[in-house]
Each structure stands twice: as C-alpha cells, then as structure tokens.
Amino acid sequence: MNIAVLSGKGGTGKTTVSTNLSLALKGNYIDCDVEEPNGFLFLKPNINEVQKVLVDCPDIDEDKCMSCGDCVNICQFNALAKVKDNIILFEKLCHSCGACKIACDYEALNYKKREIGAIEKGQSKEINCMRGLLNVGEPTAVPIIKTLLNNLPKGLNIVDCPPGTSCNVVNSLRYADSAILVTEPTEFGLHDLKMAIGVVRMFNIPFGIVINKDNNRDNRIRKYCKEENIKIIGAIPYSKDIARIYSNGENIYYNLEQKHIFDKLAEEVKRMIVWS
Template identity: 65%
Template structure:
C-alpha cells in the first residue's frame, strides 16, 4: 500500500504531516522531495545505505565527428547544438533517449554515465526511511525519484511527494495507491489544491484532504470539500506550539496532544482509503 502525501503548493505542512503520519501508521517513510528532502531533519534516521544515481549522456568522438549536425537536429531536448562547424553538448539537458547515437552515420556518438544525485536509506523508531537527494545545479529530478521508488517494499509506504503539480509529482503518483492532499485555508491554498485534486483524479486513486493551520471556522477549504463532495480526513490547528516544535526540528508525535491528532488522522485514513 503506497500512500502519497502531496500539496498543490509549498509551505502547507506536507512534510510535517508526512513524517508524523508515518509514525502513526507505522509506515515506511519515503522522501521524494529530492530538491528539498527535509523529512530526515525530523525523523533523524541512522543511514546505513548510500547509493549513487547516474544518468547517461552522449560522448562525441572528435576524430570521427564530421559536424554534420544530424545529432543536433534529432535531439528534442536541445542538449546538442551545432554552431558553424562545431558541436556543443549541454550534458544537463540530455534525457538519455539515444536518438543522437542512432542517427549518427559515423559512429561518433557513444554514451557515458555521470552522477546526478544519491539515495539514502536507514531506520528511525522501527520504521524504514529513505530519501533521494538531487545534486546542486542538476535540473532533472525524475531519474532520482524513479530510482527511489523502483523497489518499494510490499508494506505500507508513505511517500512524501515534491510540492506543486509538476512532472516530479506526476512521476511519484504513478506508484501511489491512495493520496492525502495537505492544504491551508487561504486563497493560494485553495487555488493550488484544485490543481492537485485534478491531478489525483487523472490517476483515479482514492484521496482525501487534510487542512493544516486550520482556523476552526467554516473556511473556504471546508466549503470546497462540501461542494465537491471530497472527503475531509482531518484538520491540524493553527498553533504557535506547533511552530515552536517545528522550528526546533522536533517531531509533533512525541507530544501527547499532537500524537492524538495524528492517531485520529491515521485511523480515518485506514477507514476511508482503499486499505489492504
């Protein structure tokens, strides 16, 4: 059972919900927000496995290349460019599709591999934790995400998605059996929540909504859930105490009051999502 936790925008409390919910559900925690993998700051696992993530890129043999430009014309990602009689390679734009090697009549193109990030795995409080880390200045996170999710266990896995609704989120949702959408009661929160809702509907997976920083009023998110008949899984109050604990890198689940919030939320998830 893979449960994706996502948000239409950053700053809604997605990682706060993910880390504490993983403890409440006794689920494996998988941090796919590879550009900002902050979950380990709270769970503090003991890392015992580190694996490099590499991608392919073309290598041009200058002795064989005639600078005909066929490879540059075939590249849909502009990783190769012909300028007068020279070819220029932009490694970080390459998607490793192999088109340049296929169209080269002179066998001047081969492929090498370079590191773009890494995978870390460990344990914390009897749950397995893993995360992907994209190297600084690398533009493509998807290969790291795919490597991280490729061999998930058959247990309950809680996937902390990247924020937003980009291709990074789409490639994460491919592995999800259910989804929890975290939002906040603001106009920005509602705007981006609607995009996230449309995204999970495309994958036809069951989902529900958690309101973080709830004002205890009949706010715009609650009204939206009622109008659209979307399951509201629970709320987390707007609280200075939570902000203090979060700023110190502490887990809310260690506090008895907040533990009960996430225990109730985990029970609700078990009841309404397709659980097996």
C-alpha cells in the same frame, strides 16, 4: 501499499503530515522531494546505505564525428548544438533518450554515465527511511524519483511528494495507491488544492484532504470540499504550540498533548486504504 502525500504548493505542511503519519502508522517514510528533502531533519535516521544515481550522457568521438549536425537536428531538448565545425554538448539538458546515437551515421556517438544525485536509506526507531538527493545545479529530478520508487521496501510506504503539480509530482503518483492532499485555509491554498485534485483525479486515485493551520471554522476549504463532496480526513489546528514543536525540528506525534491529531488521522487513512 503506497500513500502519496502532496500539496498544490510548497509550505502547506506536507512533510509535517508525512513524517508524523509515518510514525503513527509505523510505515516506511519515502522522501521524493529530492530538491529539498527535509523529512530526515525530523526523523533523524541512521543512514546505512548510499546509492549513486547515474544517467546516460552522450560521449562524442571526435575522430569519427563529421560535424554533419544530424544529432543536433534530432535532439528535442537542445542538449546538442553545432558551432562552426564543432558539436557542443550541454550535458545537463540531456534526457538520455538515445535519439542522437540513432541519428548518427558515422557511429561517432556512444554513451557514458553521469552522476546526478543519490538515494539514502536508513532506520529511525521502528520505521525505514529513504530519500532522494538531487545534486546542486542539476535541472532534472525525475531519474532520481524513478530510482527511489522502483526500490521501495515492502509494507506500507508514506511517500512525501514534491510540491506543486509538475512532472516530478506526476512521476511520484505513478506508484501511489491512494493520496492525501495537504492544504491551508487561504485563497492561495484553495487555488493550488484544486490543481492538485485535478492531477490526482487524472490517475483515478482515491484521496482525502488534510487542512493545516485549521481555524475550526467554516472556511473556504471546508466550503469547497462540502460543495464538491470531497472528504476531509484530518485537520491540524492553527496553534503556536504546534508551530514551536516543528520549528525546533521535533515530531508532533511525540508530544502527548498533540499526539491524538495523528492517531485520528491514521484511523481515517486506514479506512481510506480499505476503500482503495
């Protein structure tokens, strides 16, 4: 069972919910926010395995290449360019689709492997932890997300998705059985929540809402969810004490005064799983 935790924008508390919910449910923590994977800062796992993520990249045989430009014309990602009598490769723009090799009549194109990041696995007390790491300067995170999610451990997995509604999020949701959308009671929070709901509904995934920095009033998020008949499954209070806990890199779930927040959320998630 894979539960995706996502938000329409960054900074809403998605990783706070993911890490503490993993502890409450004793589920595996999977960090798919490969450009900023900060869940390990809180869970502090002992990393015992590192796997390189490699992608295919064109390798031009200059002795065979006739500089005809057919590979350039077929490339939809502008990874190849013809400059005078030379074919220039921009390897970071390549999506490894294979079209250039098919188009080459002179068999001048083959593929080599190129490292773009890594998968790290470890153990934090009673839960397994995995995360993807995209190398600095790499523009495409999807291959790392796919590699990470194709090797999930058995059992319950809490998948900390990238922020926003980009292709990174879409690829993370392909593996989800249900979803938790984290938001905050601001106009920006509501705007981006609506976009996230649209993506989740596109996949027909059951979902619930968690409000972070909740003021316990009839705010714009609560009004919207009531109008749209969307279930709010949890709320994290607007609290200086809670802010102090996670600012120190600590887990809210281990604080005896705040532990009940995620125990209650865990029970709601169990009901959502049954419904799913």
